Each structure stands twice: as C-alpha cells, then as structure tokens.
Amino acid sequence: MKYKRSQRLVDMTQYLLQHPYQLTTLSDFVQRYQTAKSSVSEDVAIIKEQFKQSKLGCIETTAGASGGVRYIPQISKEQAKAAIQKMCQDLNQADRLLPGGYFYLTDVLGDPKYLRLIGQVIASHFAKQEVDAIMTVATKGVPLAQMVSLYLNVPFVIVRRDSKVTEGSTVSINYATKGNPRVEKMELTKSSLPEHSKVILVDDFMNGGGTISGMLAMLKEFKSECVGVSVLCEVASSDRHVECDYYSLMSLTKNADSTAIVDLQPGTMFA
Amino acid sequence: MKYKRSQRLVDMTQYLLQHPYQLTTLSDFVQRYQTAKSSVSEDVAIIKEQFKQSKLGCIETTAGASGGVRYIPQISKEQAKAAIQKMCQDLNQADRLLPGGYFYLTDVLGDPKYLRLIGQVIASHFAKQEVDAIMTVATKGVPLAQMVSLYLNVPFVIVRRDSKVTEGSTVSINYATKGNPRVEKMELTKSSLPEHSKVILVDDFMNGGGTISGMLAMLKEFKSECVGVSVLCEVASSDRHVECDYYSLMSLTKNADSTAIVDLQPGTMFA
Numbered sequence: 001m002k003y004k005r006s007q008r009l010v011d012m013t014q015y016l017l018q019h020p021y022q023l024t025t026l027s028d029f030v031q032r033y034q035t036a037k038s039s040v041s042e043d044v045a046i047i048k049e050q051f052k053q054s055k056l057g058c059i060e061t062t063a064g065a066s067g068g069v070r071y072i073p074q075i076s077k078e079q080a081k082a083a084i085q086k087m088c089q090d091l092n093q094a095d096r097l098l099p100g101g102y103f104y105l106t107d108v109l110g111d112p113k114y115l116r117l118i119g120q121v122i123a124s125h126f127a128k129q130e131v132d133a134i135m136t137v138a139t140k141g142v143p144l145a146q147m148v149s150l151y152l153n154v155p156f157v158i159v160r161r162d163s164k165v166t167e168g169s170t171v172s173i174n175y176a177t178k179g180n181p182r183v184e185k186m187e188l189t190k191s192s193l194p195e196h197s198k199v200i201l202v203d204d205f206m207n208g209g210g211t212i213s214g215m216l217a218m219l220k221e222f223k224s225e226c227v228g229v230s231v232l233c234e235v236a237s238s239d240r241h242v243e244c245d246y247y248s249l250m251s252l253t254k255n256a257d258s259t260a261i262v263d264l265q266p267g268t269m270f271a
Numbered sequence: 272m273k274y275k276r277s278q279r280l281v282d283m284t285q286y287l288l289q290h291p292y293q294l295t296t297l298s299d300f301v302q303r304y305q306t307a308k309s310s311v312s313e314d315v316a317i318i319k320e321q322f323k324q325s326k327l328g329c330i331e332t333t334a335g336a337s338g339g340v341r342y343i344p345q346i347s348k349e350q351a352k353a354a355i356q357k358m359c360q361d362l363n364q365a366d367r368l369l370p371g372g373y374f375y376l377t378d379v380l381g382d383p384k385y386l387r388l389i390g391q392v393i394a395s396h397f398a399k400q401e402v403d404a405i406m407t408v409a410t411k412g413v414p415l416a417q418m419v420s421l422y423l424n425v426p427f428v429i430v431r432r433d434s435k436v437t438e439g440s441t442v443s444i445n446y447a448t449k450g451n452p453r454v455e456k457m458e459l460t461k462s463s464l465p466e467h468s469k470v471i472l473v474d475d476f477m478n479g480g481g482t483i484s485g486m487l488a489m490l491k492e493f494k495s496e497c498v499g500v501s502v503l504c505e506v507a508s509s510d511r512h513v514e515c516d517y518y519s520l521m522s523l524t525k526n527a528d529s530t531a532i533v534d535l536q537p538g539t540m541f542a
Contacts, residue, residue, distance in 0.1 A: 005277070006276070006277070006280055006317050006321075007317070007320075007321045007324070009277055009280045009281055009284075010280055010281075010284045010317065010318050010321040010322070010325075011321055011324075011325050013280075013281045013284040013285055014284055014285075014288055014322075014325065014327060017285055017288055017289075018288075018387070046277050046278070046281065047281050049278075050277075050278045050281040050282055051281070051285075053278070053282075054281075054282050054285065056285060098438075098439055104438070104439055104462075106429075106438050106439070106460050106462075106463055107426070107462070107463060110420070110426045110427045110428055110429065110463065111426050112420050112421050112424055112425070112426065115417070115421070116289070116421075138409065138410040139409040139410055139413065139429060139431060142410065142413045142414065142417075143413065143417055146386070146413075146414055146417055149381070149383050150383050150386070150387075153383055154383070155378070155381045155382050155383065156381045157381055158377075158381065158410060160410060162433070167369070167375070167377050168369055168375055168377070189377050191375075191377075191378070192377055192378065192381065
C-alpha cells in the first residue's frame with residue numbers, strides 16, 4: 001500500500017524513537033513506504049527539524065551507499081538541569097534520610113516518570129561516547145542501568161553480591177567498602193560481558209565510592225574498559241577517592257550526624 | 272510560534288508515545304501548538320488511523336469537558352505470538368540448560384530489543400485491566416517488571432530476598448518453595464506499595480511456582496489484590512498448583528533428567 005506524507009511522518013517518527021542509535025537506510029524507508037527516495041528525504045528533513053525544535057535529540061543523516069538515518073536521543077544540558085533541579089526540590093524531604101545516613105530513593109527507582117528522565121539525562125551525557133554495555137550492581141542500580149540501556153540501545157549487565165545457581169559460571173572479585181571498611185564480594189556471569197568491551201558504570205547512590213571501585217576491578221577481570229561513570233545521588237564529600245571521573249545527577253549534603261538534609265542540589269554532571 | 276500540520280504530527284506522535292495511558296485534553300494540544308481545536312482533532316484522527324495501521328496500539332479519544340486523547344500501547348495477539356515464536360527459535364540452544372534444570376536467560380534480560388518486545392507483549396495482554404502497580408522479585412524479574420511498568424505507566428515494586436539497610440522499614444513473609452521444598456523469606460519496603468492496590472505479578476522463570484505464591488502472600492500483607500500474573504518462561508508441567516491464573520510467554524519442555532531441551536514454544540498466553 002501507499003502511504004501519504006502525513007502517514008509516513010507518524011510512522012517514521014515512532015520507528016526512529018523506538019530504534020535509537022540504529023542506522024536505517026533511506027532504501028529501507030523507500031521500501032517500507034513504497035514511495036520515492038526524494039519523498040523519504042523530505043520526510044526525514046521535516047522530522048529532523050521538528051526533533052530539534054521539540055528538543056528530543058538529533059536525527060543524524062549520512063550520505064553514500066552505506067548511509068542512512070539514525071536517532072540519537074539527547075536532551076540539552078539546560079533542560080536536564082532544570083528537570084533535575086525540580087526533582088531535587090521534590091525529594092528534599094527530611095523523612096527520606098534513613099538510619100546510617102542513607103537516602104530513601106526506592107520510590108524514585110520504580111517510577112516510570114522519574115526513570116525516563118534519569119535515563120535520558122545519563123544517555124544524553126554519554127551520547128558521543130562509543131559504548132558496548134552498561135554495568136550496574138544489583139538491586140537498586142538495575143532500573144537506572146536499564147533505562148540508559150534503552151536510550152543508548154546497548155545491553156546492560158548486572159553484577160551481584162550473591163550469585164544464584166541459575167546463571168551459569170561467574171567471575172568473582174573482592175573489594176573494600178570505604179567509609180565503613182570491610183571486604184565484600186561481587187560476581188558477574190562470565191558469559192554476560194565480552195572481553196574488550198567499553199562500559200558505562202551506573203549506580204543509584206555513592207557514599208564512599210567502594211561499589212564503583214569494585215566494578216572497576218571487575219572490568220579488569222573482563223579486560224574491559226570504563227568509558228564513563230554516573231550515579232543518581234552522591235553524598236557531597238571532598239575526601240572521596242575514586243579512580244576515575246564520575247558524574248552525579250544529585251548531590252546530597254547532610255548535617256554532621258546524618259540526621260538532617262542540609263542541601264539537595266543537581267550534582268557534578270551540571271557543574 | 273505556530274506549528275504546521277507536519278510538525279504537529281511529528282511532535283504529537285512522540286508526545287503520545289512517551290505518555291502512555293495518560294489523558295491529554297485537546298485544549299492542552301491547542302495551547303501547545305497555538306492552533307484551532309478542529310486542526311488538532313484532525314491531527315489526532317490521522318495519528319489514530321496510522322497507529323492502528325502500524326499496529327502500535329490504540330489512540331483513545333473521549334468527548335466532553337473532561338475528554339481528551341490517550342495512547343494505549345497494544346500489539347495484536349498474532350503479532351505477539353509470531354515475535355515470541357521467533358524468540359523461542361533463537362533461544363532453543365542446548366547450552367542454555369544449566370545444572371539443576373534452570374534455563375539461561377540472563378542475556379535476554381539485559382537486551383533492550385528483547386525487553387521492549389516482552390514489555391509490549393505483557394502490557395498488551397493486561398491492557399484492559401485496571402492496574403496500580405507491578406510487583407516482582409529481585410534480581411532477574413526487575414527488567415521485566417520495569418518494561419511492563421513503562422508501557423502501562425504505573426510504578427513497579429521489588430520484593431527482595433535480602434533487605435538492605437538502605438530501604439527503610441519492611442514487611443517480611445515466609446513462603447515454601449516447591450519442587451525442592453524449603454522455607455524462604457521475602458521482604459518488601461513498607462512504603463513502596465499503598466494498601467488496596469491492584470497489582471500485576473511478573474517474574475522471569477517459573478518452576479514449582481513458589482515465588483509467585485510468595486508474592487501472593489505478600490500482597491495479602493499489603494491488603495492488595497493480584498489482577499494478573501505473567502512469567503517469561505515456565506517449565507511445562509501438569510502438576511503445578513498456583514492459586515491464580517498465570518500467563519507464560521514461553522514454555523520449556525526438558526527431558527526427564529533436565530539435560531536436554533525437548534521443546535521451547537510460545538506459552539500459555541497464546542494458548
């Protein structure tokens with residue numbers, strides 16, 4: 001069947017949104033819509049312009065035989081900062097502070113509205129990066145890693161503190177937690193990450209930075225490389241030592257005995 | 272600024288896709304596009320027709336003062352079955368059988384392509400249902416619950432076998448695993464699920480059905496109601512007793528000593 005322009009625009013918009021980072025040739029669209037290449041090119045130009053205006057990210061077009069169209073989800077730094085600022089205001093509630101200085105984020109990590117935002121913000125930050133996989137630690141990092149995975153269209157892998165019998169053989173490492181020093185173990189299923197992968201690390205909360213250090217050690221076991229680190233919320237601290245740059249979406253300042261929030265602000269990603 | 276029809280179609284398509292199940296009034300669109308209500312109505316009609324043709328689901332329009340537009344993601348039974356059939360073929364590999372009769376699905380649960388499909392299939396199955404939340408058990412159920420949550424636009428909650436100090440007070444229950452009988456514990460953060468919620472249970476793998484029974488018991492503690500159960504893969508079995516209907520996407524038949532796959536077929540959801 002033949003598609004009108006209006007129909008093509010609706011269908012192509014949904015197609016591109018659902019296939020981020022995936023190259024589709026103009027010929028694929030020509031075939032899909034049974035129309036001339038010139039019409040498809042015009043469609044793409046309209047969508048490209050509108051995505052820019054609606055601040056959804058970038059439609060990349062490449063010419064030549066292997067050329068085509070791909071959608072890079074990307075929101076602007078300003079947009080991201082404003083949305084995270086709003087989120088900080090929403091979450092700045094005294095009863096979110098838990099015993100031991102932790103911060104209650106469980107509801108955020110199960111809320112599709114927040115998750116879409118967080119995924120877009122982290123994926124936008126690493127949009128120019130070549131990435132093969134996202135890595136996180138179970139359980140609360142999983143929703144974040146998954147959102148970044150959806151927007152960057154690469155798989156994610158889950159490092160676990162307790163491996164189950166249902167996963168096949170694993171690689172395990174020991175790492176030192178900071179702040180409250182002790183040695184812990186983490187494990188990753190052997191087959192889940194190919195060697196020489198370029199990996200982004202994602203986690204929900206950063207206190208001493210031990211979990212991120214553990215994941216960096218795990219990457220070494222897989223001969224893989226860390227190309228970025230992002231955490232949803234870090235405890236503001238000047239004496240933390242992490243072996244790489246990391247970008248937090250929110251930065252939490254507590255009073256000395258961790259009983260009150262002094263400040264919750266957009267994190268180092270927006271500095 | 273004023274939008275042309277082509278621009279409105281692109282922007283409205285992305286807006287609806289990113290706000291499933293959310294009612295938007297025509298007036299909101301009139302304001303967004305600074306155009307006449309009649310034009311917006313025509314735009315909606317075009318998108319509605321094209322979503323139907325592209326099999327993306329349904330654009331519901333309701334008239335009257337509180338009326339508006341909302342997008343219900345829904346793929347057809349035939350489309351879903353064909354895609355899951357293809358997935359079964361891809362996964363029918365002898366080396367996916369693990370010691371103890373488990374089935375390796377870890378890669379599937381970290382692959383955005385499979386996750387989008389699985390989320391769409393489960394969300395489509397429960398599209399007519401009134402749902403307040405999705406519930407799953409850590410860790411491997413999380414990616415599935417999250418996808419269903421994104422498509423149904425309701426929060427998801429994670430039941431854990433080991434609660435962490437970082438979550439606040441929890442409710443814990445004991446439940447009996449089946450097959451290999453022993454008593455286990457599961458816990459859910461108290462604040463994560465309001466009482467009297469209507470909940471869909473999601474899990475990755477069903478053997479004896481003990482985990483689902485555990486979640487049903489947990490729902491009782493929260494005075495909440497199960498309105499649907501879906502698992503990615505069940506072991507084909509005639510002598511399983513679960514206290515409610517459940518729908519599997521895949522059904523796995525193994526030989527007597529669990530060393531070979533006899534069959535991997537679309538599950539009871541498609542029966």
